[in-house]
Amino acid sequence: MATSLDEKQSSLKTFLESHPGIKYIPPNGPDFSSLSALYVCSSPTTPLAVVRPQTADHVAALVSFCTAHAIQFTVRTGGKNIFGLSSVQDALMIDMRDMDSIQIDKSKSSVTVGGGILQAKLAGALAKEGLVTPSGSLGFVGLVGWSTYGGYGPLASHYGLGLDNILGAKVVNAEGEVVVADKELLKCIRGAGGAFGVIVELTVKVYPLNHLLGGMIIFDSQDLIPAYEKFNAGYQTLLENGAIPLELDVQQFIVNTPQGKALAVAVVWSSDDHEAGRACLAKIEALGVVVMNTVESQTLAQYVEIMMSAIPPVAYGSCRTINVRKWTKETSQILSRGIHRMPSLFGTAFSLHELRGPSAAPNPDSVFATREPHFMLEFISLVNKEEDVKESEEWGASLRNEILQKDPENVLPGTYISLTPPGDVPLSKIYGPDANYQNLLDLKKKHDPQNVFNLAVPKLLES
Ligand SMILES: Cc1cc2nc3c(=O)[nH]c(=O)nc-3n(C[C@H](O)[C@H](O)[C@H](O)COP(=O)(O)OP(=O)(O)OC[C@H]3O[C@@H](n4cnc5c(N)ncnc54)[C@H](O)[C@@H]3O)c2cc1C
Incomplete structure (x- = not known):
């Protein structure tokens, strides 16, 4: 069994000699830095090496090798885990990106x-x-x-x-x-x-679906808080009146722009009936004074490409979320104050996702627990300067806590695992109610009794 770093490197090299199809990028290799880098670079780590399997059998051989030699490994694809969990110091990084058939x-x-x-x-x-x-x-x-x-x-x-x-x-x-x-x-x-x-x-x-209607609607935000409150009051009324069909997704953002903070609303109409979509979008546009509107007919592929250009190419920091059942007066007032004091640091933002229709319906064939209509409030601290992280994260954490303390009945116990800092919210709440969580632990013990996938998200068993 390999114990020191040198021994691990040496047994990995020996293993790879008999598996020449697996691409090997050692720490001193020319592409190592770029291939091992993650999107969030707050806590850089150096993995043992990066390996890029080409087939399922390669992955199977790698898992067996790591288990036999007590070598820890992470699995990475897009590298977008916000807390940097797909790279761990001295653990082998299994980079799946060549397996993209x-x-x-x-x-x-x-x-x-x-x-x-x-x-x-x-x-x-x-x-x-x-x-x-x-x-x-x-x-x-x-x-x-x-x-x-x-x-x-x-x-x-x-x-x-x-x-x-x-x-x-x-x-x-x-x-x-x-x-x-x-x-x-x-x-x-x-x-x-x-x-x-x-x-x-x-x-x-x-x-x-050939073409969706998608883009950003930016509202006049010179008087941001009233603009934000007017938008939300109107949007809630539209929701209550059944005027927002399930084809329309509305994701609100408060972002920092060179001109100051702005209310930006990402909209996607996912139907080829664009006449109906335009009519529906007109109701959203009427909720404020529109200063920019990029909504156009495009493919989903074009939409997800364009959206990437709106965020920093790499980031420092993290994000926090809280799920609320309803848009209560209390939550709305706390958010207004929180948006007012949001730091003017590029990459600090507030976003509102909404779960309704099939996305809010229970799915008994899954272990995902938060299945009732709700809003996920996201306090984003993915900034482009490391020195801005503390202020940005403190803002997000304090706002989240304020909602938790002042509007507790409205808060769902679970948060979204992908956007929850490890340890911030107990897994029993994320995967609860209790019987569900216990069932998940039992299934983990059954399928992975030795905790081979101990570095994967979520960490269900103690290592
Ligand atoms: C800028 C940004 C925007 C985001 N937007 C959204 C959003 O709109 N909606 C949303 O729901 N989430 C969003 N997320 C969260 C994102 O979906 C999760 O963090 C997701 O797990 C990232 O997957 P990845 O492959 O890119 O990341 P990685 O860091 O490569 O992987 C994350 C984890 O997924 C597991 N994993 C990845 N590939 C495999 C595999 N093939 N087999 C087994 N395990 C695997 C591993 O446990 C790994 O640690 C966003 C994240 C960022 C950074």
Whole structure:
């Protein structure tokens, strides 16, 4: 068993000699820095090495090798875990990005992809066939990491969360075998993803959609708080009156721009009936004075590409979330004050996701617990200067705590695992109620008794 770093390096090299198809990027290799880098670079780590498997058998061999030699490993795809969890000091990084095959089934109702697919590439391939699958707003996120832990995004109110669209998976399990996930394993994957294995293939539903209507509507924000309150009062009325069909996703942001703080609303109408979409969007535009409107007919692939240009290419910091059932007077007032004191630091932002329709419906074939209509408030501290992190994160944490203290009845116990700092909220709350969490722990003990996937999200068992 390898114990020192040198011994681990040496046994890895010996292993790779008999597996020449696996790409090996050692720490002194020319591409090591760029390939091991993550999106959030607050706590840089140096993995033992980066390896890029090309097949499911390569992944199986790597898992078996690591287990036999007590070498810790992480699995990385898009590198967008906000807390940097896909890279750990001296652990082997299994980089899945070469496994990005795309196979659309003949009936055009599903697509089977390699476990290392990024959402932008998948959206581009599906667009050529007039199809979409639910996605996050930013194309550089991995499909597996996004969908298996939840998968919030602009098509969720129409088609459900990412995890609701998972039909099947091929997994390298804790024994290092490639298996087709059965009903029980699939249930675990839908919500707890990589804690149950390395997902080498995923099959997800696809839907016919040639062009959506999507873009940003920016409202006059010279008097930001009144503009924000007017927008939300009007939006809540539209929701209550059933005037926002499930095809329309509305994600509010308060962002820092060179001109100051602004109310920006990302909208996506996911139907080819653009006449109906324009009529519906007119109701959103009427909620304030529009100063910029980029909404246009485009493919989902174009939309997720454009959205990436609005954020820093790499970031420092993190984010926090809290889920509230309703838009109460109390929450609304706390947010108004919080937005007023939001630091004017680029990358500090507030965002509001909404779960309704199929995205809020219980899914008994998943371990994801937060299934009732709610708003996810996101306090984003993904700034482009390291020295700005503290102020930005303190703002987000204090605002979150204020809502928790002053409007507790309105707060759901669970938060979104992908946007929750490790240890901030107990996993028993995230995966609760209690019987569900206990069931998840029992399933983890059954499928991974030795905790082979101990570095994966979420960390269900003690190492
Ligand atoms: C800028 C930004 C925007 C985001 N926007 C959204 C959003 O709109 N909606 C939303 O729901 N989430 C969003 N997220 C969160 C994101 O979906 C999750 O952090 C997701 O897990 C990232 O996946 P990844 O492959 O890109 O990241 P990675 O860091 O590569 O992976 C994250 C974790 O996923 C697991 N994993 C990845 N690939 C595999 C695999 N093939 N097999 C097994 N386990 C695997 C591993 O445990 C790994 O630690 C965003 C994150 C960022 C940084």
